[in-house]
Amino acid sequence: MLQFKELKKLLKNDLSGLPSIKIALAGDTATQFLVTAIQGVGIQRGYSIDLFEAEYNQVERQLLDPTSDLYGFDADFVVIFQSTHKLGEYHSLLSAEQQLSLADERLAFLASICENPVFANKKIIYFNYPEIEDTVFGSYANKVPSSLTYQVRKLNYELMNMAQRYPNLFICDLAGLQNKMGRDMMFSSNVYISTEMVLSLDALPYVASRVMDIVCAIKGQFKKCLILDLDNTLWGGVIGDDGLEGIELGHGLGIGKAFSELQMWVKKLKQRGIIICVASKNNEETAKEPFEKHPDMVLKLDDIAVFQANWETKVDNIRTIQRILNIGFDSMVFLDDNPFERNIVRENIKGITVPELPEDPGDYLEYLYSLNLFETASYSSADKDRTKQYQVEAKRVSLSKTFTNEADFLKSLDMKSTVSGFTKFNTPRVAQLSQRSNQFNLRTVRYTEAEISAMAENPDIIDLSFTLNDKFGDNGLIAVIILKPMDQDTLFIDTWFMSCRVLKRGMESFTLNTIVERAKSAGYRRIVGEYLPTTKNKMVERHFPDLGFIRIQGASSDLYELDVDTYQPKECYIEKQECE
Amino acid sequence: MERKEIFKKLNDIFCDVLDLDEVELSDSTCADDIEEWDSLSHIQLIVAIEKTFRIKFTSLEIMKWKNVGEMVDSIMSK
Numbered sequence A: 001m002l003q004f005k006e007l008k009k010l011l012k013n014d015l016s017g018l019p020s021i022k023i024a025l026a027g028d029t030a031t032q033f034l035v036t037a038i039q040g041v042g043i044q045r046g047y048s049i050d051l052f053e054a055e056y057n058q059v060e061r062q063l064l065d066p067t068s069d070l071y072g073f074d075a076d077f078v079v080i081f082q083s084t085h086k087l088g089e090y091h092s093l094l095s096a097e098q099q100l101s102l103a104d105e106r107l108a109f110l111a112s113i114c115e116n117p118v119f120a121n122k123k124i125i126y127f128n129y130p131e132i133e134d135t136v137f138g139s140y141a142n143k144v145p146s147s148l149t150y151q152v153r154k155l156n157y158e159l160m161n162m163a164q165r166y167p168n169l170f171i172c173d174l175a176g177l178q179n180k181m182g183r184d185m186m187f188s189s190n191v192y193i194s195t196e197m198v199l200s201l202d203a204l205p206y207v208a209s210r211v212m213d214i215v216c217a218i219k220g221q222f223k224k225c226l227i228l229d230l231d232n233t234l235w236g237g238v239i240g241d242d243g244l245e246g247i248e249l250g251h252g253l254g255i256g257k258a259f260s261e262l263q264m265w266v267k268k269l270k271q272r273g274i275i276i277c278v279a280s281k282n283n284e285e286t287a288k289e290p291f292e293k294h295p296d297m298v299l300k301l302d303d304i305a306v307f308q309a310n311w312e313t314k315v316d317n318i319r320t321i322q323r324i325l326n327i328g329f330d331s332m333v334f335l336d337d338n339p340f341e342r343n344i345v346r347e348n349i350k351g352i353t354v355p356e357l358p359e360d361p362g363d364y365l366e367y368l369y370s371l372n373l374f375e376t377a378s379y380s381s382a383d384k385d386r387t388k389q390y391q392v393e394a395k396r397v398s399l400s401k402t403f404t405n406e407a408d409f410l411k412s413l414d415m416k417s418t419v420s421g422f423t424k425f426n427t428p429r430v431a432q433l434s435q436r437s438n439q440f441n442l443r444t445v446r447y448t449e450a451e452i453s454a455m456a457e458n459p460d461i462i463d464l465s466f467t468l469n470d471k472f473g474d475n476g477l478i479a480v481i482i483l484k485p486m487d488q489d490t491l492f493i494d495t496w497f498m499s500c501r502v503l504k505r506g507m508e509s510f511t512l513n514t515i516v517e518r519a520k521s522a523g524y525r526r527i528v529g530e531y532l533p534t535t536k537n538k539m540v541e542r543h544f545p546d547l548g549f550i551r552i553q554g555a556s557s558d559l560y561e562l563d564v565d566t567y568q569p570k571e572c573y574i575e576k577q578e579c580e
Numbered sequence B: 001m002e003r004k005e006i007f008k009k010l011n012d013i014f015c016d017v018l019d020l021d022e023v024e025l026s027d028s029t030c031a032d033d034i035e036e037w038d039s040l041s042h043i044q045l046i047v048a049i050e051k052t053f054r055i056k057f058t059s060l061e062i063m064k065w066k067n068v069g070e071m072v073d074s075i076m077s078k
Helices: A004-010 A032-044 A059-064 A069-073 A084-093 A102-115 A138-143 A148-165 A174-181 A189-195 A204-218 A239-246 A256-272 A284-293 A314-325 A339-348 A361-371 A381-401 A406-412 A427-436 A449-457 A507-521 B003-018 B039-053 B059-064 B068-077
Strands: A020-027 A048-053 A077-081 A123-127 A169-172 A225-228 A275-281 A306-310 A332-335 A415-420 A462-470 A473-485 A490-498 A526-531 A558-563 A574-578
Touching: A004 A032, A004 A204, A004 B039, A020 A032, A020 A059, A020 A069, A032 A048, A032 A204, A032 B039, A048 A069, A059 A069, A059 A077, A059 A102, A077 A204, A084 A102, A084 A148, A102 A123, A102 A148, A123 A204, A138 A148, A148 A169, A169 A204, A174 A204, A189 B039, A189 B059, A225 A256, A225 A314, A239 A284, A256 A275, A256 A361, A275 A314, A275 A381, A284 A306, A306 A314, A306 A381, A314 A332, A314 A339, A314 A381, A381 A406, A415 A507, A427 A449, A427 A473, A427 A490, A462 A507, A473 A507, A490 A507, A507 A526, A507 A574, B003 B039, B003 B068, B039 B068
Parallel strands: A020 A048, A020 A077, A077 A123, A123 A169, A225 A275, A225 A332, A275 A306, A415 A574, A490 A526
Antiparallel strands: A415 A462, A462 A473, A473 A490, A526 A558
């Protein structure tokens, strides 16, 4: 974590190349330093933050008055920081009866903002309330609903409920941060007295970081995968030397407890949808033994999406994991107890997060908690099924490594494809793919379910859908072709899109063979294809020429033609299962 | 600690916090003499001085100093 003064210096850099995010900040205490800290952390994360700071202590006016400067600024994110200090001040002015509704009053105010149509497409980030234990009642405050302690805790609890009701409301857990750091670190009385700032200089980078965690998660920048070293990271000792009975794990032996608790945390991340992988310098069998046999292992082989244990470098293994998962390095976290390995990974893999684990494994968890690595902007119970899907993909990739040539590998997959026209069973999936396919999509024409059904009824249109399964599993419907007559002799490829999951399996060749077959039997002699470039489909720029199509000279767009009569079916290793 | 030694450390702190190449503080130096020394960077200076000398200023001290000399008096009194 950079210090405040270092964040401040970042602002002097040239930010012209960075994408900009507009954030409005309204607080009831002095927020100038928080502004600087948020901008600094923004730069660290690759954004230039255009920040509007509402005038001092004008939260209500700025947020409720439609003519305010804050409205005029039109921010993407509105950050609201109402402090426990000011809440406590207000609390002290109220009668005991009025104090009873302190939390409710605040919640009603926030609800009115969340419901305001002006903020409907903005994200509201609201700081919850770090407790100030005023000891007016001592512990007895727990029995007194009008006490500040009681009202603050009620407020924090109800904010969680509110955040579930309003999709545009995100709580920035300042109270959680104070639980971690301690009130004496978060708050500095002499700074507060002389400036009205309730956050200490030391706390600011952490607070700003928590704000930007939420902003980045909403922007789609978040961690998806955790890669683990094994020896002295996931258990104490070295499995290859100490053996199954010798490694430290569980509550019995040595510092085993620390590792068990780390595993419990990893397991919860997995259940939340984080993909868990292993990268370890070990024999695969040796490395897997604890997962299979050690009674105190919390993590099982089932929990690991990709298991890379061999004598290649960590860098190579992490790259392999990246290829299998097909996610960016910037969405990966790598945990390793060895500083040397950490540095090599950091230096060679740009974007990956490598926490500087403390020396004492007993400190691992508390340190990891402080980093808040896995912020997210959404959660659904379906997220947890992801592991299975990646395990299947990992098996395919590890098989491909054992073959020296591609053809042998493809043959060994036992691929089968079912070719079918559009039916009432596959129409929803065809329409869904039509809406979603971006990369492998030659013309990116989007069709709705109704349009797909209509084409199925039209005898002039040839409609084809393809599934693909292999010995590892079924990929389902993965490619769609729509062919329309151009003239008596010519068929036009109106639509060709494919799921990127099945790239490099010969599916393109198989699809073209099928197209030509159909064209021939319907009496066509020429097939014309077109590539319409978008920002996302560059990968198929050379699709038609690569398949043997000839570019039509003089055409105003990228048009290609193929002669049906002279076409030689392409070799591929996919067996056709036809059904109509 | 000697007054001279404190000044030497303060010069370093001011350079670091205010991002200055060089500064020569004296007893009479005040905020008006250094452009970067404003009410906000003042707080950064205080926190940096507290950390360097492992002391804590009272709220009153922070608000009443008129120049660096008085700051040094406070540091010496700790």
